[in-house]
Amino acid sequence: MTWQKVGVPILAMAIFLALWELLVWANGWPNYKMASPSDLWPAFWKFRELFFVMGWDTLWRTVVGLMLAVVVGVGLGMVMGFSRVMRDALYPLLVGFNAIPKATVVPIVALMFVGQHDFNTILIAFMISFFPIAVSVSIGLSTLEPEYRDILRSLGASQITVFWKIALPKTLPEFFGALKVAVTLAFIGTNLMEIVSPHGRGLGALFDSGKTNSDYPLMFAVLIALAFLGIVLYYIVVALEKTFAGWAERSPT
């Protein structure tokens, strides 16, 4: 880790907060129009225990939903990547499903599984985030040059061997690209459920209670907490990518 890698992002964040503070101060906005960064810390400190409890609820449900999206997304991607017929059959269905705004699905899911808050939240996080994973894996597999297959097939290797030795590792860069998008989407899904169908858990519920009690700094503090969790998860994915698909990164020369 060089100074540049750590220092530059921190400096950028400090500048951003300063500009925000300046904007609110210069316009003389009251905190119900826009809270300033200096209002956020007191709001956070006042509800610090709730932040940790609710933040954990949001975090674990997002991660479980995301893991489900990875399993199902990779599975669908493999089916579509290896079979033309399945690709033709599933693509329009998936595109149609993805086009439905998930905010409209939330009440349906909430009715369908009344009271199963954890399950519902995970389900929405999963539904909103598996699409990019399925598409990227299927494209990665179906665009494998035939020569790669021939090299192993001519030696008598099975399809499974071709998949493990070549197709899977070759698709990893695309997979991680999609996973970075999916992380953010899964967060949106979790919060959508927590806000639209409130059940008193998660950062979304905390946001909702801030709204009900006209505690505007709390609402902004929740947004910042969500952003923070999003950044943490994103960089965990980046670290995984470096470990498993670091070879795809060309050193700048």
Next chain:
Amino acid sequence: MTEALIDIKGVKHAYQTQAGPLPVLDGLDLSVPEGGFAAVVGPSGCGKSTLTRLIAGLMTPDAGEVWLHGQQVRGPKSTVGMAFQNPVLLEWRSILKNVMLPLEIVPTRLSRRQQEDRARKLLALVGLEGFEDKRPSELSGGMRQRASLCRALVHQPEVLILDEPFGALDAFTREDLWQTMHRLKAEEPFTAVLITHDLRESIFLADEIVVLSGRPAHTQYVMDVHLKGPRDLEHLYTRESADALNILRHQIQIAQGRAPETEAAE
């Protein structure tokens, strides 16, 4: 002549397309003795790559027979090594691990240590000593193609199938690789089939040149090259080579359906 190691008799094949069957091979014969080096030349799209897939057992012909070492080919065999125009190295593996890939598929009696020694020996033979731990992306196009040749040979295949492996390289690199091929041939006991568009390449490397007709392809002409053993590039500029090139050029024109008479009339 010894018994043919590769023996292809009257092979016919057609691809099913939306516009109906597209015949690509129609009565192709090819016979290569053990240790021989055959070059196959012909107009673009005449089914040369189909031929390589038939020999490798990746396809079976509609009619006719493909024999390798006295056995009819009905599916893939581990006694074949392939190299293509695209070196298709695995970017996530080192050069050494790339070369050792076939040994993970083909049953071998070599120990892990012996496998590695074998790969290192081949890499040294093609001039890649010291690059074993590099990634493919760190190598030039010619070096990647050298590594690809090592991978095709590492499991000591009886038959080496080369589908235009030098086609995408610049002229000087290509000539270097031709000489590398002769060095490999002197050390490794393989029988080779080379698909190429380069007539000079066929004369320099092969001892038997087969000209295919236009699609659907049959064997139109076979030339024996009498320059036995390792060759120098100077051989390409002798009277003998020039005559051979002229004959081949003429045969290609016939295959393309451009008889010399019509050319003269233009």
